Amino acid sequence: MNIGVDPVKAGLVAALNKPGGNVTGITSVNAQIGSKWVGLMRELLPSVTRLAVLINTDVQAAAAAVGLQVEVLSASTSSELETALASVVQKHAGVLMITPDPLFLDRRAQIAILALYHEVPAIYVNRAFPEVGGLMSYGSDWTDTFRQVGVYCSRILKGEKPADLPVQQQTKFHFVINLRTAKALRLQIPPTLLARADEVIE
Numbered sequence: 001m002n003i004g005v006d007p008v009k010a011g012l013v014a015a016l017n018k019p020g021g022n023v024t025g026i027t028s029v030n031a032q033i034g035s036k037w038v039g040l041m042r043e044l045l046p047s048v049t050r051l052a053v054l055i056n057t058d059v060q061a062a063a064a065a066v067g068l069q070v071e072v073l074s075a076s077t078s079s080e081l082e083t084a085l086a087s088v089v090q091k092h093a094g095v096l097m098i099t100p101d102p103l104f105l106d107r108r109a110q111i112a113i114l115a116l117y118h119e120v121p122a123i124y125v126n127r128a129f130p131e132v133g134g135l136m137s138y139g140s141d142w143t144d145t146f147r148q149v150g151v152y153c154s155r156i157l158k159g160e161k162p163a164d165l166p167v168q169q170q171t172k173f174h175f176v177i178n179l180r181t182a183k184a185l186r187l188q189i190p191p192t193l194l195a196r197a198d199e200v201i202e
Contacts, residue, residue, distance in 0.1 A: 001025035002149045004100045007167055016167040024162040026148045028100075028140035028170045035062035036138055037123050040175075041095045042066055043193055044136075045121060048094030052120075054084060054104065054111075078107055085114035096122040098129070100139075108132050112181075121185055130178040130201055135185065140170040174198050 001012065007027055013019035016027075039062075041051065051063060052071040063070045071091040073084040081103075088096050096115060098104055104111060105128065112133035115122040124130070125139040148168060156162060178201040182189050194200060 024165040052093035127176040141172040
């Protein structure tokens with residue numbers, strides 16, 4: 001498997017180190033990702049006091065630790081996305097965090113356009129968002145994830161049992177900044193963020 005949720009909570013494996021059964025693989029879930037997103041946005045916009053999250057309760061504790069109020073939004077359809085993004089301004093949130101979700105990935109261009117339209121700086125889970133106009137992304141390196149999945153498939157085909165192969169958590173992450181979007185939002189990206197970016201879209 002290559003999964004973006006906690007496989008233990010999802011009931012797919014008994015434990016990460018001893019999955020049991022016939023399922024193992026890679027999870028891109030990382031407990032620190034919410035803290036990292038909050039830190040990056042705080043560095044970009046230190047004066048912001050409120051952020052909006054398009055659903056992920058893990059970010060709330062990290063935000064509270066640095067004095068940010070959190071507005072949790074939800075959407076399960078394309079039209080609900082429009083309502084959710086419009087409410088960011090109404091809730092006076094200075095930044096927006098888009099959590100991993102198949103709908104959000106599928107509608108990434110719509111989300112990036114709406115965030116820009118409402119002039120809300122947003123951070124996303126992978127580089128597919130900055131490619132279509134999103135401001136920044138920080139998340140698992142998908143190429144490395146699929147390589148690890150391939151290695152596990154090979155080991156299983158050679159006779160190893162999935163129950164004996166621990167579920168691996170992604171440790172390689174990719175940070176992307178879209179400077180065109182930053183300019184459109186009239187944001188000056190701090191040199192410290194630019195220096196840490198794996199990729200800058202100009």
